[in-house]
Amino acid sequence: MDLSPAFIAGAATAFPHAAITFDRFHVVKLLNEAMDKVRRVERIEHEALKGHKYTFLKNRQNLSDKKEKALSEMIELYLNLGKAYRLKVLFNDLWEMPDKPAATAFLTNWCNDVEEAKIPAFMAFAKTVRGHWSGIMHFVESPLATAYWKGLTARCRWQRDVPGVTEIWEILST
Numbered sequence: 001m002d003l004s005p006a007f008i009a010g011a012a013t014a015f016p017h018a019a020i021t022f023d024r025f026h027v028v029k030l031l032n033e034a035m036d037k038v039r040r041v042e043r044i045e046h047e048a049l050k051g052h053k054y055t056f057l058k059n060r061q062n063l064s065d066k067k068e069k070a071l072s073e074m075i076e077l078y079l080n081l082g083k084a085y086r087l088k089v090l091f092n093d094l095w096e097m098p099d100k101p102a103a104t105a106f107l108t109n110w111c112n113d114v115e116e117a118k119i120p121a122f123m124a125f126a127k128t129v130r131g132h133w134s135g136i137m138h139f140v141e142s143p144l145a146t147a148y149w150k151g152l153t154a155r156c157r158w159q160r161d162v163p164g165v166t167e168i169w170e171i172l173s174t
Contacts, residue, residue, distance in 0.1 A: 001020065034125040036056070038081055038121050039081060049074065084117075094136075099140075107133075
């Protein structure tokens with residue numbers, strides 16, 4: 001679910017025994033907002049950053065050769081932007097962690113790296129991550145959340161071979 005306090009309160013009231021799980025989309029959306037804040041601050045002083053909002057927000061493999069070259073140059077030229085971009089890319093490794101202990105260790109180290117980098121927008125994002133830690137960890141360890149994400153990335157075709165998905169859909173549809 002969304003990280004909104006209203007959603008959290010509503011879910012806690014309606015389903016008091018349920019474990020809240022924050023989905024990848026909403027977490028990454030907040031990460032991208034932090035990345036864009038860093039870019040906008042740098043853009044004020046550097047005209048060369050004009051027109052590069054999505055250069056920093058898109059996945060690197062989806063950039064054209066021209067945008068890829070520009071990104072490489074900008075993350076070297078603008079140190080704060082480079083640090084922020086590296087943190088953004090690194091954060092996405094969270095979704096590939098094999099289990100909760102690995103994800104916990106990874107996210108702890110990532111938050112420590114953010115504190116060392118001292119980039120305000122990322123420090124605010126790391127604070128949000130810490131405040132929603134258990135719900136993010138539930139996503140990492142949840143086969144349903146993983147199945148849901150895989151289903152979305154496969155253009156909403158649910159993967160019936162993921163254990164438990166068929167049974168869960170049967171329960172939800174009754």
